[in-house]
Amino acid sequence: MTETIVLGLDGATWDVLDPLIEGGELPNIAAVRDEGYSGALESVYPPTSGPAWASMATGMNPGKTGVFYFLNRTDPDSFEFESMSSRDFEGRSFWDVLGREGKSTGVFNFPMLHPPYEMEGYMVSGFGAPKEEFTYPSDLAAELEVVAGEYEIKIPFSDPKYAGRPGELATTLLEHLDGREAVIDHLLTERRTDVFCGVVSVTDWMQHYYWKYADDRHVLHDPEGIDGESHYRELWRRVDDLVGTVHRIARERNATLLLISDHGFGPFDGTFYVNDWLEAEGFRVPAKQSKLGRARDLLFPHVRRIAEPVVERVPVLNDLATSVGRSMKPTPTETVDIDRSIACATDKGFIHMLSDDPADRERVVDALGGLFEDHDLEYEIFAPEDLYAGPAIDLAPDILYTIEDFEYALQANRSPTDEVLIERPPSPSRSGGHKRDGIFVVAGEGAASGSGARASLLDIAPTILYSQNVPIPTGMDGDVIKDAFEPAYRDDREIEFREYGIVEPSGGRGGDADAVREHLEDLGYV
Known part of the structure; x- marks a missing residue:
């Protein structure tokens, strides 16, 4: 049959x-x-x-x-x-x-x-x-x-x-x-x-x-x-x-x-921490947070880096480490002041414009391209209409891009270092990407x-x-x-x-x- x-x-x-x-x-x-x-x-x-x-x-x-x-x-x-x-x-x-x-x-x-x-x-x-x-x-x-x-x-x-x-x-x-x-x-x-x-x-x-x-x-x-x-x-x-x-x-x-x-x-040979870069350029304004919230936001990137070697040696601590990590991790939209920001990246790392001014989008695109060129990285930047057609196109991210033919991961969370472009994958368990x-x-x-x-x-x-x-x-x-x-x-x-x-x-x-x-x-x- x-x-x-x-x-x-x-x-x-x-x-x-x-x-x-x-x-x-x-x-x-x-x-x-x-x-x-x-x-x-x-x-x-x-x-x-x-x-x-x-x-x-x-x-x-x-x-x-x-x-x-x-x-x-x-x-x-x-x-x-x-x-x-x-x-x-x-x-x-x-x-x-x-x-x-x-x-x-x-x-x-x-x-x-x-x-x-x-x-x-x-x-x-x-x-x-x-x-x-x-x-x-x-x-x-x-x-x-x-x-x-x-x-x-x-x-x-x-x-x-x-x-x-x-x-x-x-x-x-x-x-x-x-x-x-x-x-x-x-x-x-x-x-x-x-x-x-x-x-x-x-x-x-x-x-x-x-x-x-x-x-x-x-x-x-x-x-x-x-x-x-x-x-x-x-x-x-x-x-x-x-x-x-x-x-x-x-x-x-x-x-x-x-x-x-x-x-x-x-391969994932590098990682771009998009929101850190947007903030450094003045395009993204962090939301006002309590001292606890700010501490959570700043400390979370380091938790996994510290926890993985510990859990690797003491696996019984795994469930506790996972639970603590989830309780600490903020979402990208929780940490942005939408009214004062020009742009923000969400989970996939693509950029949504929070400003309706086309000139602001052009500024973000120019700065993004300049960053990649300064680091000798090959890149492509797209508008939604370059990639899609249909009634849902206005729901797409406003700025889509690739670095080194998808060999850089795009991350919306905080960088574990002071750099926004790092020559290593986002985590050892994601050394390969799509x-x-x-x-x-x-x-x-x-x-x-x-x-x-x-x-x-x-x-x-x-x-x-x-x-x-x-x-x-x-x-x-x-x-x-x-x-x-x-x-x-x-x-x-x-x-x-x-x-x-x-x-x-x-x-x-x-x-x-x-x-x-x-x-x-x-x-x-x-």
Whole structure:
């Protein structure tokens, strides 16, 4: 019954996979690629999992989805932020379109798709969801718990207890992958649907953590230090086994298999502390705080630096250190005087203008470019209209930029030093960061052969619909990857478009921003 299977490897990039394939370590991913049509898949901007998976599901750019990060504005005149939720997906994702056409979809471990909602098939929420409510139908949760042994939605890889312990983290992630493979196998076998779409998040987490071990050019790489690279390679081999299981099932079903990622990966060799720079330039004015608040704001950057070596030696202190850190950490919007400031950076590090004067924006852009030029850094600066199109464009940050092709992390929190540009990653557990080029392979039923192609992440939703011979909503920005299919397959179906109309989401406005921020802290994102 399952005719299309989509497996997402969060953050996978050919830059990492190609050398491993050439070394014979990933025979299953190699077999899928050799069997089908493959290439680079360009992500959205920024290449962050929240906006990327939303655009993958809807086929729309962030200017239409309104999703630019995990926390987003809903009113251009407000500086209040709400978390992503299933409301950002419901009614306009490919599985909703399939449901209207009488087709069923199994959605598994999809980031920020919470709370789960009623659909034709089943839904398992991924990152951002609480353990209490993460499946539709609700009884599916207990089923997954039995199959996986103990079902965990996320592994907090940046937790201080894993600092300097790549072997301990690898053990945890390998157990997690065992459970994921068991669940995916079970769902494909016991809960068959027309389309299955599952996401593996470990591939993202492990690249953040292990990059410094595997990349001998990384600023933190220590050839005489702890051997983390062997664990990294072991994890990729375990992911390859999982891909092999899915590939086997796809071949048994004569199904079309899409292997994709939401973005690529590369090193974090530096960090830019944006709000510190804005304050130094006079663009951002700190909010008036109590002595305790000022102390909290100034001391927090040093807490993790001091705590990690302690917890590394005394792991039992980990929960206490994590709790203290969370209680101390202010959010970027808590520490700014909005009425007196010209600009402010929020969690992702992009800049929002608090002044309506275009001349002020020009001043910030000129100063930003001057800073990077003074430090001989390559950079790009964008306005929202350079990157997006759609009714939600006025919710985007006003100044978006990259440093050294995403190799500098952008941080809104305080710098741990007196410098705003530091030649090291924001934390040892985030030595790797996201880049735009992910992967795609179309294999199995109807797939052509070939490699070296380029496609957009926005093309995945219309391509899935095309594989099911279902009309594509006129509001989707992506295109069908036609060249990925054999001529005989293309002759058997036409690309049709249809105006489906707007379906209002059934849930509330947004998710729990505090809970999502806590999830982001667990993964070291903020």
